[in-house]
Amino acid sequence: xxxxxxxxxxxxxxxxxxxxxxxxxxxxxxxxxxxxxxxxxxxxxxxxxxxxxxxxxxxxxxxxxxxxxxxxxxxxxxxxxxxxxxxxxxxxxxxxxxxxxxxxxxxxxxxxxxxxxxxxxxxxxxxxxxxxxxxxxxxxxxxxxxxxxxxxxxxxxxxxxxxxxxxxxxxxxxxxxxxxxxxxxxxxxxxxxxxxxxxxxxxxxxxxxxxxxxxxxxxxxxxxxxxxxxxxxxxxxxxxxxxxxxxxxxxxxxxxxxxxxxx
Amino acid sequence: xxxxxxxxxxxxxxxxxxxxxxxxxxxxxxxxxxxxxxxxxxxxxxxxxxxxxxxxxxxxxxxxxxxxxxxxxxxxxxxxxxxxxxxxxxxxxxxxxxxxxxxxxxxxxxxxxxxxxxxxxxxxxxxxxxxxxxxxxxxxxxxxxxxxxxxxxxxxxxxxxxxxxxxxxxxxxxxxxxxxxxxxxxxxxxxxxxxxxxxxxxxxxxxxxxxxxxxxxxxxxxxxxxxxxxxxxxxxxxxxxxxxxxxxxxxxxxxxxxxxxxx
Numbered sequence: 094x095x096x097x098x099x100x101x102x103x104x105x106x107x108x109x110x111x112x113x114x115x116x117x118x119x120x121x122x123x124x125x126x127x128x129x130x131x132x133x134x135x136x137x138x139x140x141x142x143x144x145x146x147x148x149x150x151x152x153x154x155x156x157x158x159x160x161x162x163x164x165x166x167x168x169x170x171x172x173x174x175x176x177x178x179x180x181x182x183x184x185x186x187x188x189x190x191x192x193x194x195x196x197x198x199x200x201x202x203x204x205x206x207x208x209x210x211x212x213x214x215x216x217x218x219x220x221x222x223x224x225x226x227x228x229x230x231x232x233x234x235x236x237x238x239x240x241x242x243x244x245x246x247x248x249x250x251x252x253x254x255x256x257x258x259x260x261x262x263x264x265x266x267x268x269x270x271x272x273x274x275x276x277x278x279x280x281x282x283x284x285x286x287x288x289x290x291x292x293x294x295x296x297x298x299x300x301x302x303x304x305x306x307x308x309x310x311x312x313x314x315x316x317x318x319x320x321x322x323x324x325x326x327x328x329x330x331x332x333x334x335x336x337x338x339x340x341x342x343x344x345x346x347x348x349x350x351x352x353x354x355x356x
Numbered sequence: 357x358x359x360x361x362x363x364x365x366x367x368x369x370x371x372x373x374x375x376x377x378x379x380x381x382x383x384x385x386x387x388x389x390x391x392x393x394x395x396x397x398x399x400x401x402x403x404x405x406x407x408x409x410x411x412x413x414x415x416x417x418x419x420x421x422x423x424x425x426x427x428x429x430x431x432x433x434x435x436x437x438x439x440x441x442x443x444x445x446x447x448x449x450x451x452x453x454x455x456x457x458x459x460x461x462x463x464x465x466x467x468x469x470x471x472x473x474x475x476x477x478x479x480x481x482x483x484x485x486x487x488x489x490x491x492x493x494x495x496x497x498x499x500x501x502x503x504x505x506x507x508x509x510x511x512x513x514x515x516x517x518x519x520x521x522x523x524x525x526x527x528x529x530x531x532x533x534x535x536x537x538x539x540x541x542x543x544x545x546x547x548x549x550x551x552x553x554x555x556x557x558x559x560x561x562x563x564x565x566x567x568x569x570x571x572x573x574x575x576x577x578x579x580x581x582x583x584x585x586x587x588x589x590x591x592x593x594x595x596x597x598x599x600x601x602x603x604x605x606x607x608x609x610x611x612x613x614x615x616x617x618x619x
Contacts, residue, residue, distance in 0.1 A: 231521045231572065231599060238523040245524025249515040253574075257516050258494045260501045261508025309494065311516075311574060336494060 097176040100153035101143040101169060107135030112206075113179040114138035114356075117170060119188030119212075119339075120286050121247070121271040121279065123149025126187070129345035130352070138183070143173055147278030157281050163189065163289050166282075167196030174201055183207040183356055184300075187341060188214075188312070189282075191321075192291040198300050208302045209352050212338050213321050214313035215291040223292070224316045232287050240280050247271035253311050256337025263342055295324035302328040303355040305340065305348065312338040329355070360439040363416035364406040364432060370398030375469075376442040377401035377619075380433060382451030382475075382602075383549050384510070384534040384542065386412025389450070392608035393615070401446070406436055410541035420544050426452065426552050429545075430459030437464055446470040446619055447563075450604060451477075451575070452545075454584075455554040461563050471565045472615050475601050476584050477576035478554040486555070487579045495550050503543050510534035516574050519600025526605055558587035565591040566618040568603065568611065575601040592618070 097103060104124065107114075114134055116127040124142035131140050144151040145166055159165040170193055174182060182205045186194040191213030198205040217225045218232060227235075239246040251268035252261070271279070302325050306318030315332070322330035331351055335344030360366060367387065370377075377397055379390040387405035394403050407414040408429055422428040433456055437445060445468045449457040454476030461468040480488045481495060490498075502509040514531035515524070534542070565588050569581030578595070585593035594614055598607030 228571070234521045234523070234599075238520070242524055245528070246520075248511075249518075249520045249524040249527045252512040252515050253520050255512075257501075257509075257512045258497045260497070261505055261512040264512045265508070308491070336497075 097173050100151060101145070101173055102150040102152070103141060103143045103173060103177070106131065106140040106142070107138050109139060111137060111139040112181055112183060113141055113177075114183045114185065115141045115143075115174070115179075117143070117184060117186040117190035117194055118145065118148070119190050120282055121267070121274050122187070123270070123273075125149065126270070126339075126342060130185075130341050130348055133349045134352075141173075141177070141179070145169065147275055147282065155275070155278050155281075157277070160278075160281050160285060162285050163193050163196055163291065166193045166285070167200060170194065170197035171200040174204060180204050181206045183209075185209040185211070185352055186213075187211045188338065189286040192289065192294070195291065195294050195298050198298070199294070205300045207356055208300045209305065209355060210302060210321070211305045211341055211348065212307060212310055212313045212318075213304060214317045215295055215321060215324070216289070217287050217313075218290075223320065226312070226314050226317060227287070236280075236283060236287065239276075239283055243276035243279055244272060254338045255343065256309050256311065258309060258336040259343040263339070266342070267339065292324065295321065298325050303351065304328055304330045305333055305351055306330060307333045307335045307337055307340045309336045310338045360436050363414060364408070364436055365413040365415070366404060366406045366436060366440070369394065369403040369405070370401050372402060374400060374402040375444055375446060376404055376440075377446045377448065378404045378406070378437070378442075380406070380447060380449040380453035380457055381408065381411070382453050383545055384530070384537050385450070386533070386536075388412065389533070389602075389605060393448075393604050393611055396612045397615075404436075404440070404442070408432065410538055410545065418538070418541050418544075420540070423541075423544050423548060425548050426456050426459055426554065429456045429548070430463060433457065433460035434463040437467060443467050444469045446472075448472040448474070448615055449476075450474045451601065452549040455552065455557070458554065458557050458561050461561070462557070468563045470619055471563045472568065472618060473565060473584070474568045474604055474611065475570060475573055475576045475581075476567060477580045478558055478584060478587070479552070480550050480576075481553075486583065489575070489577050489580060490550070499543075499546060499550065502546055506539035506542055507535060517601045518606065519572050519574065521572060521599040522606040526602070529605070530602065555587065558584065561588050566614065567591055567593045568596055568614055569593060570596045570598045570600055570603045572599045573601045
C-alpha cells in the first residue's frame with residue numbers, strides 16, 4: 094500500500110504536537126527550497142515539508158491526466174493533511190502552490206487556519222482589464238520552448254524568475270532545480286500552472302491570508318498581487334523589499350519576519 | 357596614425373553613393389547583431405556598421421576615463437561620421453546606442469536626417485514620477501554582480517534582456533556576445549549606461565525620430581518608450597508585436613518593415 098509519506102517524501106521537523114506548519118514549494122522546486130526559512134519555525138511548530146509528484150524524492154507515479162490541472166496537486170496536498178490528521182493548519186505557499194493551497198483548503202473545510210502566499214497568481218494570462226502579465230501568445234511560446242528544449246528553457250527562465258538583481262548563483266541554483274524535474278512532468282505541470290484560471294476560487298476563500306509581493310517579480314507582478322488581495326476578503330498584502338519571484342531564496346530573513354508576524 | 361576604420365572596425369556595404377545608413381549596436385554586442393536586418397538595406401543605402409571601443413574587432417584603446425559617460429562613445433560615433441564625411445545620415449540604434457546617437461547627432465548639427473531608436477531609455481533609474489524601471493538599489497546590485505562575476509552576470513542577464521518568450525538559443529547567443537567583452541570594459545560601459553541620465557538631452561532633439569517599443573521589454577519598458585516619445589517633439593512611437601529588448605534579433609522582419617516605412 095502506498096504511503097502518503099513516501100509518495101510525497103513528507104518530512105516532519107520541530108515540535109510533534111505543535112501547530113502544523115506546512116511549506117508548499119513551487120514549480121520546478123522541491124522542499125529543499127525552504128531550507129533557509131523552515132528551520133526557523135521548528136522551535137514552535139510541527140513543520141511539515143513535502144515534494145509534489147515528480148519533484149524531489151516524491152515516489153508517487155505521475156499521471157498526466159490527473160495532473161493536467163492544479164486540482165490533482167491540490168488533492169495530493171489535501172491527502173497529506175488528511176492522512177497526517179492535521180488540523181488548525183498554517184500553510185506557507187510559493188507561486189503556483191498558492192492556488193494549489195486554496196484548492197486544497199477548500200477540500201478540507203475548517204482545517205486551515207492561516208495561509209501565507211508568496212508571489213501568488215490566480216491567472217497568468219491577460220484577460221480584458223485583468224492584467225495577469227502574459228499574453229496568450231507569450232505563454233504559448235514559453236510552453237513550446239519548454240517542450241522542445243527543457244534544459245535551455247530552464248537556463249533562460251531561471252534568471253527571469255529569480256531576478257537578475259539577486260546575482261547569477263541563485264539563478265543557477267533554480268536552473269539546476271528545474272533540470273532535476275523530468276521534462277514530461279515539467280511540461281504537464283507548466284501547462285496546469287500557466288493556463289489555469291483560479292480567479293473564481295478566490296471570491297469565497299475565507300482562510301485568513303497574507304500575500305507577500307516582492308519587487309520586480311517578473312512572473313507575478315504587483316498588479317496580480319493586488320488583485321489577489323482584493324479578491325480574498327480580509328487578506329493582508331505586504332510589499333516586500335526583496336526582488337524577484339523567489340524571495341524565500343533571495344531574502345529569507347524578510348520572509349521569516351513576515352510569516353512570524355502574521356502567524 | 358590610427359584610422360577610424362580600424363579603431364571601430366567600420367565596414368561598408370551596399371550602394372557607395374547612397375544615403376548613409378548607420379546601425380549602432382548596444383551594450384555587450386557588436387555589429388554582428390545587425391546581420392538579420394542590415395543586409396536588407398544594402399540595395400538602396402550605403403550601409404555602415406561599426407563596433408564600439410572594446411567590442412567586436414574594434415582596435416581603439418579603451419580609456420576608462422573617456423568612456424565613463426556616454427559622451428565618449430558619442431564622440432567616437434561622431435568621429436566616424438566626420439571622417440567618412442557622411443551627411444544626410446539615417447541612424448538605426450539599439451538600446452544604449454539610442455542616447456549615444458542623440459549625443460552624436462548634437463555634435464554634428466544638421467548631419468543626421470532620421471533616427472530609428474529600438475528600445476531607448478534616457479534614464480534607467482526610477483526618479484519621482486519618472487519610472488525608469490529600476491530602483492537605485494537594484495542597479496547597484498546588478499553592477500556589483502557584474503563586477504564580481506561577469507560570466508555569471510552575463511548568464512543571468514541575457515535571458516532577461518532577450519526575453520524568455522524568444523527561447524533559450526537567443527539568450528545563449530547574447531550571453532556569448534556579452535562574454536566576448538572584456539569584463540573591465542563591460543563594467544565601465546554598464547555604469548555609463550545604467551547610471552546615465554539623458555532626459556534633458558531629449559527636449560531639444562530635432563532629428564525626426566521613430567521609437568520602436570517591444571512587448572515585454574524588461575530593460576526599457578513601455579513607460580520609458582512613451583516618455584521618450586513625449587520628450588522628442590514630433591517623434592513617432594510604434595508598439596511592436598515582438599517581445600524582449602532585442603527585437604532586431606528575435607523579430608528582424610518586423611524591425612525591417614518598421615525602419616523601411618519610416619525611412
